[in-house]
Amino acid sequence: MYDILIIGAGPAGLTAAIYACRAEKRTLVLEAKTYGGQIINTPDIANYPVAPGISGFDFATTLYNQAKDLGAEVKFEKVTEVRDGDVKTVVTPKNTYEAKTVIVATGAENRKLGVEGEDKLIGRGVSYCATCDGNFFRKKVVAVAGGGNTAVEDALYLADLAEKVYLIHRRDAFRADAALVSKLKERENVELVLNANVTKLVYEQRLQGVEVTDKLTGETKVLDVAGLFVAVGQVPENQNFAQLIDLDESGYAIAGEDCLTKVPGIFVAGDNRVKDVRQLITAASDGAVAATAAIKYLNE
């Protein structure tokens, strides 16, 4: 019987494990893939206090070792179901675990465009985080794909750094807030490429261009860009918990800054929770908040 069972070994889950272990709670972390979550793909973390320039891999490994050294057990098994009851039951294909509390810190995945070469060009021209990687494209020509708030904010951010920014969106109406779109339209170095899909990535070792196809005319053209920032939304990894906790229409777990769900003893932390700012620091912060709430629940 575990006191605190944490699902997900990203920054939220591992931070929760640190807090849980320091409160001397028996703690298990279950992770479906590898530890670290999305941050492991970031070559250079520039916006985390006190650790400028650390790689995502080094950050994640240090965090993982910190949690393990404090006594967290970590197992690499995918959780397929959580059942509520006097104790919580957590099921994986290999085992069934019992715990007094559960923290769901499964994170979210960036939605992919699904074009050939996208995965292998991550870190070589393709990025999912303008604030993390924008600096690498100073005075270069870049493109952003998407039409939501993230895409428009990314394009605005990049317009300050890059020589030119193309914003490629599959419709001519934006999901992003009108005020943001107006700001973007005022930028002289931003060109909107609307009703267009990214149909091909042009590359050798690194990205050299993107082929876009006009949805109305079928015409294709290649934009010569050094970077493509994909901002077509995220997919929260809450599918296996939909029976247990409330999710919003996009699949994010409904919980406030206190990380409490409607189920006593079940908490959510990190990018799979409804929130405005999905960053490393807010994921870690959620981990601390959720673990503190779980500790309080156990001690009551």
Ligand code: NAP
């Ligand atoms: P989003 O609002 O879901 O927008 C995703 C965009 O990507 C949409 O324009 C969508 O096109 C497009 N898209 C989706 N799948 C695509 C595909 N396969 N190929 C091409 N385009 C695709 O995602 P988000 O911008 O990341 O925002 C997520 C949430 O965070 C939203 O609620 C947003 O308002 C919020 N947010 C808020 C702020 C802020 O308030 N400052 C900043 C960032 C994010 P369609 O429009 O055609 O569906």
